[in-house]
Amino acid sequence: MNYAGPAEETPARSGLELTPFRGLRYDPDRVGSLAAVTSPPYDVIVRPDGLLHLESADPHNIVRLILPQDTTPTARNRQAADTLHDWVSEGVLAADPEPGLYVYEQHDDGMLQRGIIGALRLSEPSAGVVLPHEDVMPHIIADRAALMRATSANLEPLLLTYRGNGSRVGTAAVIERAAEGDPLLSTTTEDGFSHRLWAITDPADLAEIQTDLGRHQALIADGHHRWATYLRLRAEHPSPSPWDYGLVLLVDTARYPLRVRAIHRLLHNLPVAEALTALADSFRVRHLDVPLPEALEALAAAAAEGNAFLLAGDGSFHLVDRPSPDLLARTVPADRPEAWRTLDATVLHATLLAHIWGIPEDSPAHIAYIHDTAATVDKAERDGGTAVLMHPVREEVVRDLARQGVTMPRKSTSFGPKPASGLVLRALPL
Template identity: 30%
Template sequence: MATVTPFKGIRYNPDIIGNSADVATPPYDVISPEEQAAFYNRHPNNVIRLILNPGKATDTATDNPHTRSAACFHEWMQQGILKKEAQPALYLKAIGYPHKGETFTRYGLIAQVGLEPFEKRIILPHEKTFSKVRSERLELMKATHCNYCPIFSLYPDESGILDTLIEAVGQSAPCIDFIDDDNHRHRLWQILDPAVHRQVTESMQDKRLFIADGHHRYETALEFRDYLKASDASFDADHPANHVLMYLSSMSDPGLIILPAHRLIKAVGPEDLQQAIGKTRTYFDVAEFPFTPENRPAVERKFLEALGSDKERQCIGIYGHKTPVFHLLKLKAGVMEELFGKELDAALRSLDVTVLTRLVFMKILGFDQQRLDDATLIGYSSEAGKALQSIDSGAYDVAFILNPTRIEQVQEVARKGLVMPRKSTYFYPKVKSGLVLRTLGN
């Protein structure tokens, strides 16, 4: 039984913050160091100071990004820059955005959701997480006692819960309405009607929730609850830490898009890459796309078109630093069943990211779990062009270009209680931080 209820949200005071675009950001985990600095300089009250406060060489146990985040939060609350709502509310969020020449709108509900351990099969993950990231986020939560960013989850909406909310707001003006740097329009409506609250809560009770984005934040929320249970004598069933801030969208929303999560790898030299490509020929049909500086754009387009054209086989593109050729790997029939049939469910074997992780990274390149868990040696990009540019610049050594995971694959993996490799999906667009916050204090 999913517990989805209204809460007293914390929002920027519109009398002080006139344009939410000045203070909102994407989630912390997709913000580059350059973007972090830009958001920090954009506005003195930008939410970056809360979700990703910059580190300093002089950081100590009592003065560090987490303690500075907490100090900013309390200061902004005292100054009225952030204000807690007087009444519990649900929030309807709409994001309109262009994609491949079309315009889409995705709707979502922002609410507090009761925490449930994964084994209860009420809230389901689909990806593994980085232990280092979880520990870092836990320290932030211990310092701040606040949910800064909603977890992005999906649910089956046969009963039309979002339609009910859209009808409830009608033609009323949103309380937040702005366009961000990516030309995405964000609108937020506050819903105070207790009758609508009851209808939503009752309708969500029989739903399973699938975490789309925010696995680290959800697991951290579970750990924080356990931490309070063990350390706070006043902790009880009514404590706010039993819930977490969540954005809920329908699995069938036409505005729901999954982009690929291309892998960017460090510490793989040209010789290592060439040896690995040689080994791949045992398991893949390998095509080469050599290029010169003059014909690079045309060859790159041809390479990427070929990657996305074969819907029947798992395909992986490879590009190495200072290597003037793109390689396209197409998996041979029966390989994953032969190698991993006894240890991996068919739902996992069919995923391109599983082929990449288990066959290419672990079996061919020899990566162990420690290497796969080292977030300093692996990066991600949802845009193939940017991924390839990061190799040209030398920021990374090798790019592995993937096709996107399909929503039905996510559902199947989650329903079976399985988990995909880390960053198997990139649900687009991301849910903004800084629109609604939630305190975890009584």
């Protein structure tokens, strides 16, 4: 039986291979609550506000592993490794008795999402099994690799999507059957999402999933840096080894479509007035004396007509659109597909950051990438910098470019809901 949509089908031997593992999970009797020990993914946390909030929620919050705090990188990674060792020794974290895959459900008033967590066999980009769609920053890969080496663990799953045929067969059937039983855990986090987890250990169910997923390729929705880190660590260890696999959550977006949001930019050392002055001859700039929701509506309307951005940080909003065609022709590389050249992120990085404002995109001292819209504006106003708010890209654009092997500028999209960190970890045998 063919479980794959025709556009996504790949030869069975070159498709996804998801492997059971003994999940490392919090003992609910040893922590205040499961919600209090979870965290958003490491790169979604807004420092330092979100970090301090999570650390104070529970002494065993997962943020102490994924974002350890100390004076040097080496000390931070050693602290994470020691903390993980202590929590396992004390029984705060315990491995499940047998290997399995895990059905993971997230639900709020407007969305139900179910996927499956497992250890995915890593493949090179040239294999076309896992498709990245964004560029990555070397310093972040180095940071994540050092943490994973120190802890010998995958501390949080990255998010991958694939396209089934929408029917309840194969992996979808196993997921739905599992969700009818009693979950291993159930909790609701402060963002209003409820989370449930079930283990799949039956050999027939595992075989059904393996056969089905072996016909699919996946798109990296969230976790490009962690995927690149997995590949780096695999290259450092002779195969076969536990490093041949990485922890992922796979979601069939034919059944459970994700939300796609933008990732915004905070320009630390560029006041809004200077940013606007530099744009005067190249873009149309309109001042908006309206609340944030109305400003975002104006951004959406402008983005439907062409490239548009919303600047903030001086107590108001400024809609920037209609770039000079001559300027775009001079600054945007011409050796990519039209869909890539017209992306807002492409114009932002190639034209605004590199050409007009002269800001290096890979320097944390100059630029931060923030998921939360209001937090980006607040930080810009507090710090005297400029928030550049983006309009999200459609998922089909992302997938089409990825299939062509074309990567988007770094931090172009934010797919969600993202898996909560702390519900299941993967310890690598030493």
